[in-house]
Amino acid sequence: MARLGYIFSEVFLILNILLSSTAQIFPVPRNEDKNFWHNQAAEEIQIAMATATSYNWGIAKNVVLFVGDGMGITPTVAGRIFKGQKRYGRSGEEEYLSWEKFPHMSLVKVYNTDRQVPDSAATATAFLTGTKGNFYTIGLDSSVSMNQCLKSRDPETWQSSVLEWAQDVGKDTGFVTTTTVTHGTPAALYAHSANREWECDAFLREEGHGCKDIARQLxxxxxxxxIKVIMGGGRLAMGAVPSIQPQHESLCVRKDRRNLANEWISSKEVHGRKVSYVQNQRELLNVDTAHSDYLLGLFADSHMAYEADRNKGIEGEPSLANMTSTAIKILSKNKHNGFFLMVEGGRIDHALHSTQTHKALEEILAFDDAVNTALSMVDLTETLFIVTSDHSHVMTINGYPERGNNILGVADVSTVDQLPYTTLMFTNGPSYDHYWNGTHVTRPNISSMDISNKEYTPIVAVPSLYESHSGDDVATYAQGPMAHLFHTLHEQTYVAHVMGFAACMGPYKFNCTRPEAHLSRLLRR
Structure with missing residues (x-):
């Protein structure tokens, strides 16, 4: 009887899993026979052959860089499947994210000069300045290590970014992010700091005494x-809210009580420039882009909300796509010299650090929408368009789930402990939950949990307060002038150099000669 009871309990467990919403199997295309795969490959060969004979050797008037923070190859695959399942009700594996159809791509190595596994500040320094730096440092060469304030004040250690290169040749510049505007990735565009956390004066502490915080540098x-367009979160670090006591130690509240947002605005208006300052969706939609010279958008005290949590009403925060659209409308008014724009999906990274897979995938879809929006607004014959990531995370797609299985669902039932486990899991993170039940080490039975909930965090192998980055290579996708320079495995610094060479700026301002045969073809156009 005991054996029979065990069998019934196991059957009940499996049925419970199969009947749950996360066990949904999305329909798989029925026409995937031999002819389907052969015809598909033949079409792709023709596309590849046409691409190889139509490289754009022109000079990029505009450069658009999209950075999916933490969006390595594994999160990208999961996002691709999630897109197909959520938006089209398909199995998802056959889906593409917008940039995955770009004609050129490469892999990029993400290590820091002092770490195998990097952080976002040093990786941003690499792909935005063309020089690798040390862990947690921003815009500095490798002679400066974390917290070396005095050494970081030496201008010889400062690395100029592609944004500065663009301004030097007369381009208008801007950036959009879902993090604070002083966060690790955007800060590498304009700041030099021995610690990425020095976003406001309160966080300088003893180690940063004598250094200028990142918000002041902006x-x-x-x-x-x-910089003509700045959009993201970060009102606290910018002093754009009344002085308050932070509710969490991670919030950077200015001690000097300066309102740097107002100072930034005043510095433009005193020279007769038209400046728009917006704090919600309604105000952003009402911006007169045709007559705005500068735009500052600060939509949250700290980071902007996750897409899954975002108030999508008129008084809420704008989407990444809406911010991107407004930025391009303002920057594209520079008809002669063009523009540089960086757009960061910064909270992909944060959701993965919290092992909140549902939220992370929603962030990737919002990023996908923003890329599509930008693609519809630029001329790719004169715009180098790049999508990349700074690093990946320790998320894995595991088990042997059926084709079309809900990417947020159960992968299988373990043959060892007879408990189900999810397709998406992490090697470390905060949701470690192995425990001693009196006879052996076990883990929770997720069949009774709502694993489709956006707050759900799958079990991890190693306990950690914060899930870590990984050292995996990341992919870079490109189209437009000189996009074909992305063609193999590159150092992350190479990304900045391609942007510089394509637009004849920075180190390539006077040295961006194209091969003679291609140059003569360009002149005949």
Whole structure:
């Protein structure tokens, strides 16, 4: 009887899993026979052959860089499947994200000069300045290590970014992010800091005494002063809210009580420039882009909300796509010299650090929407368009789930402990939940949990307060002038150099000669 009871309990467990919403099997295309795969491959060969004979050797008037923070290859695959399942009700594996159809791509190595597994500040320094730096440092060469404030004040250690290169050749510049505007990735565009956490003066502490915080560098120094479009979160670090006591130690609240947002605005208006300052969706939609010279959008005290949590009403925060659209409308008014724009899906990274897979995939879809929006607004014959990531995460797609299985669902039932486990899991993170039940080590039975909930975090192998990055290579996708330079495995610094060479700026301002045969063809156009 005991054996029979065990069998019934196992059958009940499996039925419970199969009947759950996360066990949904999305329909698989029925025409995938031999002819389907052969015809598909033949079409792709023709596309590849046409691509190889139609490289764009022109000079990029505009450069658009999209950065999916933490969006390595594994999160990208999961996002691709999630897109097909959520938006089209398909199995998802056959889906594509917008950039995955770009004609050129490569892999990029993400290590820091002092770490096998990197952080976002040093990786941003690499792909935005063309020089690798040390862990947790921003815009500095490898002679400066984390917290070396005095050494970081030496201008010889400062690395100029592609944004500064663009301003130097007369391009308008801007950036959009879903993090604070002083966060690790955007800060590498304009700041030089021995610690990425020095976003406001309160976080300088003893180690940063004598150094200028990142928010002040954005407002007071070049190239920050001349950035025409700045959008993201970070009102606290910018002093754009009344002085308050932070509710969490991670919030950077200015001690000097300066309102740097107002100072930034005033510094433009005193020279007769038209400046727009917006704090919600309604205000952003009402911006007169045709007559705005500068735009500052600060939509949250700290980071902007996750897409899954975002108030999509008129008084809420705008989407990444809406911010991107407005940025391009303003920057594209520079008809002669063009523009540089960086757009960061910054909260992909944060959701993965929290092992909140549902939220992370929603962030990737919002990023996909923003890329599609930008693609519809630019001329790719004169715009180098790049989509990349700074690093990946320790998320894995595991088990042997059936084709079309809900990517947020159960992969299988373990043959060892007879408990189900999810397709998406992490090697470390905060949701470690193995425990001693009196006879052996076990883990929770997720069949009774709502694993489709956006707050759900799958079990991890190693306990950690915060899931870590991984050292995996990441992919870079490109189209437009000189996009074919992405063609193999590259150092992450190469990304900045391609942007510089394509647009004849920075180190390539006077040295961007194309091969003679291609140059003569360009002149005949």
């Amino acid at each position: 407002v007071e120094d070049l190239p920050g002063q001349n």
